[in-house]
Amino acid sequence: MITFLKCYIISLISDEKEKYDPTGFRDAILLGLNKAGNDLDAVSKFLDSAGSKLDYRRYGEALFDILIAGGLLVPGGSIAQEGDKPCKTTACVFEAPEDMDSMHNFEQVFIKLMRRYKYLEKMFEDEMKKILVFIKGFSEQERIKLARMTALWISNGSIPPNVLLVLINEHLTKDNLALEFLMEVFVTWKMEKGLASMMTALKKSGIEGRLMEFVPLNKRTEDNFRSAFEERGLVDIVKLHKAQGGNKRGKQNIVEHRHGPEGRGDNSRKRTYYKSGEATRTYFLPHVATSTSLYSQDALGGSAFSSTRLHSFQF
Known part of the structure; x- marks a missing residue:
């Protein structure tokens, strides 16, 4: 067998x-x-x-x-x-x-x-x-x-x-x-x-x-x-x-970076406008908490978040 x-x-x-x-x-x-x-x-x-x-x-x-x-x-x-x-x-x-x-x-x-x-x-x-x-x-x-x-x-x-x-x-x-x-x-x-x-x-x-x-x-x-x-x-x-x-x-892109504690101290958002691949202007906007924020835990137990959004629109 x-x-x-x-x-x-x-x-x-x-x-x-x-x-x-x-x-x-x-x-x-x-x-x-x-x-x-x-x-x-x-x-x-x-x-x-x-x-x-x-x-x-x-x-x-x-x-x-x-x-x-x-x-x-x-x-x-x-x-x-x-x-x-x-x-x-x-x-x-x-x-x-x-x-x-x-x-x-x-x-x-x-x-x-x-x-x-x-x-x-x-x-x-x-x-x-x-x-x-x-x-x-x-x-x-x-x-x-x-x-x-x-x-x-x-x-x-x-x-x-x-x-x-x-x-x-x-x-x-x-x-x-x-x-x-x-x-x-x-x-x-x-x-x-x-x-x-x-x-x-x-x-x-x-x-x-x-x-x-x-x-x-x-x-x-x-x-x-x-x-x-x-x-x-x-x-x-x-x-x-x-x-x-x-x-x-023309097509213009907006790239928005959200900064946590390791970015700007005021938790601001950096928004940059691009046209034809070139940055045309940049703004720092006050942080507004949203349900889509991405959080991560650092090694010391503190929290930080960072996310990037890309928007496009025609003008």
């Missing part, structure tokens, strides 16, 4: 692994890619034939992780390890030279793969929405390569331009990572497909109206915006941004 139970448990574990085993899939892909080496034609042939044996439908995300970063990505953007060493291949975008000829060669690997297995197209879009959030965990050179490949993938229709909107995330904008990545995409896109193609796509995707949101909050002014894009030769993006602002009624 005990022997039977052991066999049954082992069988259940085996079945569970068969249901979902990304590391097993990874190992099989890495084996084939390492045999192909830097021969991208051999890489494409392997990926084409492996799809009939390996479950791309189930492990599409893992497959794209490997082709882009070299291994399975964990939250934060690092490669999953086995022991003390990351388990990865050099046959990936991040290990390729960053010149555009090399980028185009890798572009063909993805085009051939998704042409052969059409169901991977939607999975690739989802993968890009995930991997762009991880750019803080990548090196500067890896971000440049990814930005250039992203431009190629957008311009050839593999992914829609609006995937770039996932970069509007505080942990990416505050360190200028989102803006630098966006500008690298634009520079490559303009060089590869021309200005008209890029401008049309930005308008259709809705990115044109959110360009300022890629700028760090503490630098979100018209002067800083213009300086950043003009420095990269993207004067037309500045013009697009200005035209977008001119076609809309």
Whole structure:
């Protein structure tokens, strides 16, 4: 009876692994890619034939992780390890030279793969929405390569331009990572497909109206915006941004900070008005207690509160 139970448990574990085993899939892909080496034609042939044996439908995300970063990505953007060493291949975008000829060669690997297995197209879009959030965990050179490949993938229709909107995330904008990545995409896109193609796509995707949101909050002014894009030769993006602002009624934001005992001594509220990213005026208002105040207990048992509200209105 005990022997039977052991066999049954082992069988259940085996079945569970068969249901979902990304590391097993990874190992099989890495084996084939390492045999192909830097021969991208051999890489494409392997990926084409492996799809009939390996479950791309189930492990599409893992497959794209490997082709882009070299291994399975964990939250934060690092490669999953086995022991003390990351388990990865050099046959990936991040290990390729960053010149555009090399980028185009890798572009063909993805085009051939998704042409052969059409169901991977939607999975690739989802993968890009995930991997762009991880750019803080990548090196500067890896971000440049990814930005250039992203431009190629957008311009050839593999992914829609609006995937770039996932970069509007505080942990990416505050360190200028989102803006630098966006500008690298634009520079490559303009060089590869021309200005008209890029401008049309930005308008259709809705990115044109959110360009300022890629700028760090503490630098979100018209002067800083213009300086950043003009420095990269993207004067037309500045013009697009200005035209977008001119076609809309002005929008003014009010940011209200409530200060507890560690702020102003009179428990006042600081209200700042912003227009086009620039502070126009600031007032200190008497504190009025409300049921929405957020209280926190400090280490000494004292209480303090601090909350921020953002209001927007048209004028």
